[in-house]
Amino acid sequence: MKKTFVHFKKLAVSALVATTLAxxxxxxxxxxxxxxxxxxxxDYVDNDVLKEFTEKTGIKVNYDVFDTNELLETKLLAGASxxxxxxxxxxxxxxxxxxxxxxxxxxxxxxxxxxSWDMINQRIAAYDPGNEYxxxxxxxTIGIGYxxxxxxxxxxxxxxxxxxxxxxxxxxxxxxECGIYVLDSPSEIIPPAMKYLGLDPTDxxxxxxxxxxxxxxxxxxxxxKFHSSEYITALANGDICVAVGYSGDIFQxxxxxxxxxxxxxxxxxxxxxxxxxxxxxxxxxxDAKNVAEAHEFINFLMEPKNMARISDAVSYANGNKASxxxxxxxxxxxxxxxxxEDVLKNLFxxxxxxxxxxxxxxxxxTAVKSGQ
Amino acid sequence: MQRQFDWGRFLLIAIPxxxxxxxxxxxxxxxxKISLSDTAxxxxxxxxxLNLSEGWSGITSFFxxxxxxxxxxxxxxxxxxxxxxxxxxxxxxSTLLTLLIGYPMAYGLAKAPQRxxxxxxxxxxxxxxxxxxxRVYAWIGILKPEGLLxxxxxxxxxxxxxxxxxxxxxxxxxxxxxSYLPFLVLPLYATLEKxxxxxxEAALDLGCSPIQAFWKVTFPLSLPGVVAGCFLVFIxxxxxxxxxxxxxxxxxxxxxxxxxxxxxxxxxxxxxxxVAVVLLLSLVVxxxxxxxxxxxxxxxxx
Numbered sequence: 001m002k003k004t005f006v007h008f009k010k011l012a013v014s015a016l017v018a019t020t021l022a023x024x025x026x027x028x029x030x031x032x033x034x035x036x037x038x039x040x041x042x043d044y045v046d047n048d049v050l051k052e053f054t055e056k057t058g059i060k061v062n063y064d065v066f067d068t069n070e071l072l073e074t075k076l077l078a079g080a081s082x083x084x085x086x087x088x089x090x091x092x093x094x095x096x097x098x099x100x101x102x103x104x105x106x107x108x109x110x111x112x113x114x115x116s117w118d119m120i121n122q123r124i125a126a127y128d129p130g131n132e133y134x135x136x137x138x139x140x141t142i143g144i145g146y147x148x149x150x151x152x153x154x155x156x157x158x159x160x161x162x163x164x165x166x167x168x169x170x171x172x173x174x175x176x177e178c179g180i181y182v183l184d185s186p187s188e189i190i191p192p193a194m195k196y197l198g199l200d201p202t203d204x205x206x207x208x209x210x211x212x213x214x215x216x217x218x219x220x221x222x223x224x225k226f227h228s229s230e231y232i233t234a235l236a237n238g239d240i241c242v243a244v245g246y247s248g249d250i251f252q253x254x255x256x257x258x259x260x261x262x263x264x265x266x267x268x269x270x271x272x273x274x275x276x277x278x279x280x281x282x283x284x285x286x287d288a289k290n291v292a293e294a295h296e297f298i299n300f301l302m303e304p305k306n307m308a309r310i311s312d313a314v315s316y317a318n319g320n321k322a323s324x325x326x327x328x329x330x331x332x333x334x335x336x337x338x339x340x341e342d343v344l345k346n347l348f349x350x351x352x353x354x355x356x357x358x359x360x361x362x363x364x365x366t367a368v369k370s371g372q
Numbered sequence: 373m374q375r376q377f378d379w380g381r382f383l384l385i386a387i388p389x390x391x392x393x394x395x396x397x398x399x400x401x402x403x404x405k406i407s408l409s410d411t412a413x414x415x416x417x418x419x420x421x422l423n424l425s426e427g428w429s430g431i432t433s434f435f436x437x438x439x440x441x442x443x444x445x446x447x448x449x450x451x452x453x454x455x456x457x458x459x460x461x462x463x464x465x466s467t468l469l470t471l472l473i474g475y476p477m478a479y480g481l482a483k484a485p486q487r488x489x490x491x492x493x494x495x496x497x498x499x500x501x502x503x504x505x506x507r508v509y510a511w512i513g514i515l516k517p518e519g520l521l522x523x524x525x526x527x528x529x530x531x532x533x534x535x536x537x538x539x540x541x542x543x544x545x546x547x548x549x550x551s552y553l554p555f556l557v558l559p560l561y562a563t564l565e566k567x568x569x570x571x572x573e574a575a576l577d578l579g580c581s582p583i584q585a586f587w588k589v590t591f592p593l594s595l596p597g598v599v600a601g602c603f604l605v606f607i608x609x610x611x612x613x614x615x616x617x618x619x620x621x622x623x624x625x626x627x628x629x630x631x632x633x634x635x636x637x638x639x640x641x642x643x644x645x646x647v648a649v650v651l652l653l654s655l656v657v658x659x660x661x662x663x664x665x666x667x668x669x670x671x672x673x674x
Binding site for chain 2: 070073079098101184186224225358362363366369370372
C-alpha cells in the first residue's frame with residue numbers, strides 16, 4: 001500500500017507539472033457540504049487525523065501533495081491555485097508573503113495556538129515577522145540517510161557522520177557501487193555544500209558558487225539520481241545505500257525497511273560539518289475560498305494529541321510544545337529529530353534568496369546535474 | 373435560401389479560425405507579452421511593460437523602452453542553445469525510429485485481410501484508453517535495474533548484470549517511440565489503405581520485383597502519409613517534458629525541461645516565455661516553408 005502510494009504521489013506530481021494548466025481543485029462548495037482544499041508535502045500526514053477532522057467537523061478534505069517548494073510556489077504565484085491551506089518551507093514563505101500571496105491569520109479562530117513552541121516561533125519570525133501569516137506544521141533537518149549493512153560492505157570505515165560520504169570523491173566513488181541519491185533541491189544542497197567547503201553559506205556570490213560547482217562536479221559521476229521523494233522507497237528497498245534527504249523521510253525509510261524485514265537497517269545522521277534546518281509552515285492563500293474551514297483545520301491540528309499523531313506517523317518534530325508529551329518516546333528522545341543543544345550547534349537556517357541569487361544558485365545546480 | 377447557404381459556409385470556415393484565434397493566437401500573444409515583461413516578486417511574478425490603460429503614451433513608452441532582455445539572455449547562457457540542439461537530436465532520432473517501426477506496422481495493417489483490420493486497428497488505438505502518464509510510468513517498472521526486462525533477460529541467462537537503461541537517453545527514445553507510434557501509424561495506414569492496388573500489379577507485370585515495386589510505387593505514393601506522421605511525432609517530441617523527466621537522467625537536457633526550470637526553479641516567467649516563443653517560431657517557420665515547397669512541387673507536377 002505504501003509503495004503504491006509513493007508511485008501515485010509521483011504520478012500526481014508529474015500530472016500537475018504536465019498539465020501546465022493549473023486545474024483548480026473545485027473551490028465551489030455548496031451550503032450543505034463544507035470542503036477544504038489542502039496542498040501539502042508528500043508522505044507528510046497521518047491519514048487518520050484527516051479522517052477524524054472530517055468526522056468531527058463534517059468538512060470534506062481534498063488533500064493534494066507536492067514534493068518541491070518550487071512546484072508549490074509557481075502555483076501560488078500564478079494565482080487562483082484553488083487551495084485553502086498550503087505548507088511552504090519558511091524561506092520560500094518569506095518571499096511569498098512579500099509577493100502578497102497569503103492572508104493574515106485570524107488568531108482568534110485558532111485558540112490552540114497557545115500550544116505552540118516559542119523556540120520555533122522565534123526562529124520563524126525571521127521569515128514571518130510576528131508570526132502573522134503562518135503556523136509551524138513540522139520541522140526538521142537535511143542530512144544523510146544510509147543503509148548500514150550496504151555501506152559497511154562497500155566501505156567498512158565509512159565516515160557516516162560527515163558530508164565526506166557524498167562530497168569527497170574518494171568516499172563517494174566507493175559508495176557509488178551501491179547507489180547514492182541526492183535531493184533535487186538547489187536551495188537545500190548548495191548551502192550545506194558551502195559549509196562543507198568552509199565558506200559562509202549566506203554569501204552566495206558567483207565566486208563561491210563556482211567553488212561549490214567545482215566540488216560537486218567532482219562527485220557528480222557517483223550520484224545516481226537527483227530526486228526529492230523517490231529515495232524513501234529506494235533506501236527502504238535497498239536499491240541505494242546513501243541518500244541526502246529530509247530527516248523524517250529517512251526515518252520513514254527506516255520504518256518501512258524494518259516492516260519489510262528485508263535485512264536493511266536505515267540510519268540517519270546530521271553531518272558534523274553543519275547542515276540545514278528547515279520549517280514547513282501552514283498558511284492560507286489570499287484567494288482561498290474556504291477561509292473559515294482552513295482556520296478550523298489549523299486549530300484542529302494544533303490540538304496536542306493530533307499533532308503528536310502526525311509526528312508519530314512521519315517522524316518529524318513539530319512546533320507544538322504541548323504535543324511533546326503525547327509523542328512516542330523514541331521520537332522525542334531521538335537527537336536527530338528533537339536535536340539536543342550539541343546537534344543544534346551544527347544546524348543553520350537560510351533566509352530567502354533574491355531573484356538574482358536564485359538564478360545563480362539554480363544555474364549552478366543545472367551545471368552540476370547536466371554537466372553543462 | 374441563398375443567405376442561409378452563405379451563413380453555413382461562413383460558419384464552416386469561421387469555426388476553425390475562431391478556434392485557432394482563441395486557443396492558439398491569443399495564448400501566444402499572452403506569452404509574447406510576458407516574454408517582454410520584467411520579473412518581480414509579485415503575484416503574478418512579472419510586471420508588464422506594456423500598459424494599455426495609458427493609451428497611446430503607454431504604447432510609445434513601451435516601444436521606446438523595449439529592451440528584449442529576456443531574449444538577449446537566451447544568447448548569454450549556452451544552456452538554452454544546447455538543450456534546443458539536444459531536443460532537436462532526440463526528436464529527429466525518435467522520429468526516424470518511429471518511422472522504421474511504424475511503416476511496416478501500417479503496411480501490415482493495410483495489407484491485412486479486411487476482417488482482421490478492425491481488430492488490428494483497435495489494438496493500435498487501445499493504449500489510449502490508459503492515461504499517457506501511467507503508460508510512461510509503467511516503463512520505469514519495465515526498464516529499471518530490478519524491473520521486468522532485466523529480470524527476464526537475467527533469468528534466461530542472456531545477461532548477468534542488469535542493463536542500465538532507465539535514466540539514460542535510451543530510455544527517453546524508448547518512451548517517445550512507444551508513446552508516439554500510433555500517431556505515425558494511423559495517418560500512414562490511411563494513405564496506404566487507399567493506395568491503388570492496380571498500380572502495383574502493373575509494376576509487377578512490367579517486370580519489377582516486389583521490392584522494386586515497393587520502392588518505385590508504394591513508397592513514393594505513401595509519402596504524404598509519411599510526412600504527416602513524422603510531423604505528428606517530431607513536433608510533440610521536440611517539446612516533450614514528461615518522458616525525459618520520468619525516464620531520462622539529469623544529464624538528458626531538453627528544451628522542455630529547461631523551460632520548466634526557468635518557470636518553476638527560477639520563477640522567471642519572462643525568460644520562460646521567451647524560450648517558448650523562440651521554440652515555437654523555430655518550429656513553425658521551417659514547417660511553413662516546407663509545406664510551401666511541397667505545394668509548389670505538387671502544382672508543378674499537376
